[in-house]
Amino acid sequence: MISISPAPAEFPELPGPARRWTLTSVDGHTLSGYLPPWAGDDPSEHHVPVDQLAHRLADIHHSARFPGQTATVYTAADRSGRPSEQEIFSCTLDCTPYAELPDPRVPVANVHLCEESWFIDLDPEGLLQVADLLRAQADLLDRKVRPALIAAREDWASGTHSEPQGSP
Numbered sequence: 001m002i003s004i005s006p007a008p009a010e011f012p013e014l015p016g017p018a019r020r021w022t023l024t025s026v027d028g029h030t031l032s033g034y035l036p037p038w039a040g041d042d043p044s045e046h047h048v049p050v051d052q053l054a055h056r057l058a059d060i061h062h063s064a065r066f067p068g069q070t071a072t073v074y075t076a077a078d079r080s081g082r083p084s085e086q087e088i089f090s091c092t093l094d095c096t097p098y099a100e101l102p103d104p105r106v107p108v109a110n111v112h113l114c115e116e117s118w119f120i121d122l123d124p125e126g127l128l129q130v131a132d133l134l135r136a137q138a139d140l141l142d143r144k145v146r147p148a149l150i151a152a153r154e155d156w157a158s159g160t161h162s163e164p165q166g167s168p
Contacts, residue, residue: 031164066091107152
């Protein structure tokens, strides 16, 4: 048994022009860096303890979320044994520019499948509905997420993200 909700009619646009983030320590030292236009949150902080600046820099994470598909699925987390609405195959663009190596320091795409959930008892029509759902999400990945990832990587490669500016 499966029920599929239609995909959103319009995909939300990524945020506008590039910005800068700033970390300011309690003694007035600042670090500043590139904040990509697609990043949803600004990691800027003020009054950071001096001994925490390096940790805060390493924790900077840029992210943009892309919706998945909603399906009625059975999950082990629901003790009632009844199906529940779950978002599946949602995606994020992520970049942790000061991550410890060998973690990537460039934008990557991450696809969240669906934890501890499965489709069961699918008849041919139900299986066709799952295939349609996967095609719809594949279209989103191909038409929206992939171009956004390519643009994010090109933007990142342009050098505008360089090392943080300022004095620690």
